[in-house]
Amino acid sequence: MGFYHGLSGLNASSKSLDVIGHNIANGNTTGFKGSRAEFNEMVASAMGAASGNNTGIGVSVAAVTQQFSQGVITPTNNGLDMAIDGDGFFVVNTTSGTAYTRSGNFQLNKNGDLETVNGDKVMGYTVDPLTGLRNSVTLGPITFPTGAPIPAKQTTSISYVLNLDARANLAAGDSSATPPIAPTPRAAIGTSLQVFDSLGVAHPASVYFEKTGPNTWEVYDSLTATDPIGELKFNTDGTLASATPTAPATAFQLTINPTTGASAPFSVxxxxxKSTQFGSAWSVAKATQDGYASGELTDVNVSKDGTLMASYSNGITRAEAQIALAKFTNSQGLIPDGNNNWIASNDSGPAVYGSATSGNFGNIQGKALEQSNVDMTAELVNMMTAQRAYQANAQTIKTQDQIFSTLVNLR
Structure with a gap:
């Protein structure tokens, strides 16, 4: 029996050294989680024997458990690198099915698919590019438009934040005054903004203002137009009282006539x-329009909630997708599948899907990677301890052998 004690100890120590060696080998593996060998005492009991007569017969390896403690997060220069700070796993689609990983060193393949370094497709949710809100609860591969530029968008609206100078002379002037009051020309108070047709070609869209009376201004779309497109009236405190488009229009509109082959004419x-009339110089504080030319993908960044913001060569930045995360009732029940992946099992329970920062999910850090959680110092100490245990168990076998040799050589 003594031989078996030592043999079981050698096997257990050898398994422990295997686990320690595996941890040390993956000390620099992104998202790696270290493991630990768990041991069980083995006892032989005879039927009907008192419990105090049970005999220990060695040790066995009960399990190799994974330690899902947080690894150190280090910054990188790659916009597609991601690290989970807190609970959760990235969801990937492999050749054999769905798997889960903490390794966020992602890249785009030639088709624009977001994938791991092993070619596994990263899964996520589609979002509305305008609002950035998720518009689906169904997981799917994340794809960016890399094979062709995003199409142009025709401008539909322009918005101005501007101030009209309350001190300005009337557009008609006043020749009867002494001295005469010079008119303010239309060209003196006007601005222009580039808008885009359906092909993404830019066109100037101009707007001009003429003061026609106290607190009253007419709006024109060109220097030569004889009819205004509407009228602005202001309160005595300089705030806008009314903005009335010229009938039958229900809103101020500019008409653009492209000759590029795009849809023509089109109205904006x-x-x-947000116009004001204060006693300060004519100025435009802000001008925006909602159209853009076609553009190529130039950069991708991720927000804390996993929303992927894509930047394009036309100056547009918009949400394209949201990274999906998964969590489990018992993470230690996950089965390692190689390539930094785990798969679900009965022990882990089914995956619960969601997004970063929601519920108990952690947040995602962009341009960062989670390092292995292996503590090299602790592993080296554990390795020496396992080595001592191996040597001690080998010594018990040697001692038992010497005892049996003595017995055999009795005369």
């Missing part, structure tokens, strides 16, 4: 609701 709504 003009928002002047």
């Amino acid at each position: 709504n003009l928002d002047l609701s």
